Amino acid sequence: MKLGLGLYRRMLTADNFRFARQAGCTHIVAHLVDYFRDNRIHGTSENVTWGVTEAGGRPWSEDELVSLKRQINAEGLELAAIENFDPSQWHDILLDGPRRKEQIETIKTIIRRMGRVGIPVMGYNFSIAGVWGHVEGPYARGGAVSVGFLGPEGPRETPIPRGQVWNMVYDPQAPAGEIGSVTPEQLWSRYAAFLAEIIPVAEEAGVRMALHPDDPPMPTIRGTARLVYQPRLYDRVLQLAPSPANALEFCVGSIAEMAEGNVYDVVDEYSRRQAIAYVHLRNVRGKVPSYREVFIDEGDVDMVRVLSILRRNGFDGVIIPDHTPQMTCGAPWHAGMAHALGYMRGILQALEASA
Numbered sequence: 001m002k003l004g005l006g007l008y009r010r011m012l013t014a015d016n017f018r019f020a021r022q023a024g025c026t027h028i029v030a031h032l033v034d035y036f037r038d039n040r041i042h043g044t045s046e047n048v049t050w051g052v053t054e055a056g057g058r059p060w061s062e063d064e065l066v067s068l069k070r071q072i073n074a075e076g077l078e079l080a081a082i083e084n085f086d087p088s089q090w091h092d093i094l095l096d097g098p099r100r101k102e103q104i105e106t107i108k109t110i111i112r113r114m115g116r117v118g119i120p121v122m123g124y125n126f127s128i129a130g131v132w133g134h135v136e137g138p139y140a141r142g143g144a145v146s147v148g149f150l151g152p153e154g155p156r157e158t159p160i161p162r163g164q165v166w167n168m169v170y171d172p173q174a175p176a177g178e179i180g181s182v183t184p185e186q187l188w189s190r191y192a193a194f195l196a197e198i199i200p201v202a203e204e205a206g207v208r209m210a211l212h213p214d215d216p217p218m219p220t221i222r223g224t225a226r227l228v229y230q231p232r233l234y235d236r237v238l239q240l241a242p243s244p245a246n247a248l249e250f251c252v253g254s255i256a257e258m259a260e261g262n263v264y265d266v267v268d269e270y271s272r273r274q275a276i277a278y279v280h281l282r283n284v285r286g287k288v289p290s291y292r293e294v295f296i297d298e299g300d301v302d303m304v305r306v307l308s309i310l311r312r313n314g315f316d317g318v319i320i321p322d323h324t325p326q327m328t329c330g331a332p333w334h335a336g337m338a339h340a341l342g343y344m345r346g347i348l349q350a351l352e353a354s355a
Contacts (some may be wrong), residue, residue: 001310002026003345004080004278004318005337009034012068017075019334023341027318028072028079029123030276032060033087035168045110050232059089059110065117080318081121081278082114088170094128095165095179096190104194105191108201115205121277123249124200126191127225128182130166133157139285139292143335147323149216149257151289157222178323182224188236188261193228195241202245210249211237217258229288231261238275248275253282253322256301257291267306271313274309279310281344282322293323296340307347319344 004027005020012030017249020028059350060082092099094277114122133154134147162176195209214221217229228234233250248270256263270276283299294305302323307319320341326332 001307001316002080002318003321003339003341003348004029004279006083006320006322007031008326012071012270014071014075017072017077019338020341021076023338023343025077025341027078029081029083029318029320030068030079030143031083032068033084039126057074059106060113062113062117065113065119069117069119074198079119081123082119085110085124087166087168090277091165091170093194094126094190095182096186104197107198109266111198111201111205111207111209115207120206121208121210123210123212123278125214125249126187126194126227127177127214128165128187128224129160129226130168132167132221133216137292140294141298142328143331144295144327146293146324146325148286148292149288149290160222163225174241178223180223184219184225187225187227191237192240195246199241199243199245203243206276208245208247209299209328212249212280213251213254213258215254215257216291216332217254230258231266234266234270234275238273242343244274247277249278249280250276251280251282251322252301252303252306253280253284253293256284257287257298259288263301264305264309268313269310269312271310276310276315276317278317279315279319280322281319281340282324295325295336296321297343302314303343304347308351311351 003025005025006029007016017028041244072079085107087242090103091097095104113120133149135150135154136145136147138144139148141144159178162177162179163169188304198209211228213228213234214226219226219229228237238246250270252263252267255266281296281303282293283301283303284293285299286292321337321344322342324336327335327339329335
């Protein structure tokens, strides 16, 4: 297995690449969507979400992808994946809106460019509400600030306004009103149509499309259905388009939060099937409708057992820490990530030594 680090758009700098290398990483997962203004998470302690911000627009150019890859390579690292499409590039794919056909062509263009540049994986989340409803609190060891989902005791769910998906405004001039409800049948129909058009292009380009499960893994959020809120629904995803190009962005934390299933059985099943493109590691306490994110070594999930299963089943892809609590120091995020990466690296080395 290969140790990696995920970096948000404004963190794609030489210093952060060097930080990753110094922490023992060999790979980077890059987020090219600018989720947050002012380089911080939007929201208050009562409702931390991905924020409402104007999305970008044009698809990433081949030159931009080449430049990013060269910068990462220059620091002794490889670019393992890009994570998440900009909502402005595919909102009508999610909503089945009037620009759907045009946006499908945009996604195809992005995938073809990734293939030509040699970026092997595109991680994505086919979700309308996105990550919503998290709150901040001193949930981790020593009172470290992290996030949790409180269900009925958390923020009140409100309808999604027009011009917004994923908590991001793609059309500031959208007319007043709400997008309305989206049923499971509608969402799965849209997703099946997406795979039918995109997976053949991904196969040709040599790019794996990797689907993230829902976070929080609730059946509905803000009146819209969720795609993968139970582990068994990943099987439906794979059956829709049987292909190595149709793969999983496998988030252990999200799976552990799900009401059904045993996380170790799920890790075993999908790693045996060679369905995992790359792995997010995050530890939690509790399950929906109420859970807290904690340090990687203190939650409900035995990470040694998870990584042992992955190794036994021959998974040789990239693992990255997903979220991490912020530590009390001058660099809270970096310290939290350094702790997580060191813990993960130690497990990998121990597993290698015991082989």
